[in-house]
Amino acid sequence: MDLYNGLLNKEKRAIARMISLVERNDSEALEVLSRLYKFSGNAHIVGITGPPGAGKSTLTDKLAKNLRKEGKKIAIIAVDPTSPFTGGAILGDRIRMNKLSTDPGVFIRSMGARGHLGGISKATHAAVKILDIAGYDYIFIETVGVGQSEIDIVKTTDTVIMVMVPGLGDDIQALKAGIMEIADIFVVNKSDRDGADRTKVEIEMMLDFSCSQWRPPVTKVIATIDKGIDELLANVSEHKDYLVSSGAFLSKRILNSEAEIIGLIKDKIIDRIVNASSNKNDVKMYAERVAKREIDPYTACAKLLSKSVKEVNDGEGKKN
């Protein structure tokens, strides 16, 4: 398959194959991606996060359908958890989006988190770029159901929508640090249920303490019957306008790029020190000694690091 031209021609099979390849760090696919990177940057990237069962998939489905009426092309990346024991996963977000499957202007991809704990998978960044290059106007990233601190989504997106539901906890939960701080827009879904108004008020009170320029709107929605979706889409476009007019758009993307570069460096270093075949046994050997209290973990870490640095220096010495 010609991935380079396939992606430029926006062919769904090429897009799909590229995502599979970057998921396993395929060097050829990453090479294609770096050649095409200059064509990305046009999509508005929206993160949708919230606790399990809050209605993230249903909401995403409805947002996509409404944007399709305006002729926008929509891509959805839906992340679900991977088993830490077998590496397997059940990716079930598509169940709520089956009617979109056959729409030529929509691309939906399910991803397993594959051991990554921030609410998205490691390859999500790359998948976003692929879909951006392929010309989708909006890219929605639906995170795994989150708890209190899975905030990687904020480093990957332009707008974060936090989906809440009534009855999850009192106002102290809303005061806590972490996930409540990253939202640009709040949604109280299932707002026909008891306590929806209280949940909205608690979020508003929490926001009263904040002094940032953008005050996140709190919108009541019933996603299953399409209620409040128009208002939510208006929130998204207001936030988009705010980002552009305030100059926050570029500064946010610079922060995101910085986080991405640092993440890539970390991966490379871990790959070199921990996963390299010559070091795998060393790590095991040190782990055994640490467990038996023959050596402490800090010294083990220092020894492994200095060994790798030495290897790199030796390697470069030979080249010269």
Added chain:
Amino acid sequence: MEKTIRVLVAKPGLDGHDRGAKVIARALRDAGMEVIYTGLRLTPEQIVQAAIQEDVDAVALSILSGAHNHLLPRVVDLLKEENAFDDILVLGGGVIPDEDIPGLKEKGIAEIFTPGTATQVTIDFIRNNLKK
């Protein structure tokens, strides 16, 4: 990096019995595969578009309605139209009479798993017959 096998588990047509599909989905998950579970009452078109967008290695179709002779070959034909059949293994499962099985295999369904099949048999079949 090691390749993760991705399987779409889908129910074409109008029957609402998804216990079997869920058992298979869970068994494949426990075998280390990524299962894209799409739920009930799908058209062959929806199944094929999902299979392409998800870049799966196999499509496992569970059907108990009796419409297998129509719906299963339709999935194969649509995959061929999209030039995706060379990459994707198509499997069927459910209440399918023995005399229908040879005809389905002739039309491109790689294997049919009827009630009572051990999940390990299905897992091994997928692992040993991947097309890409």
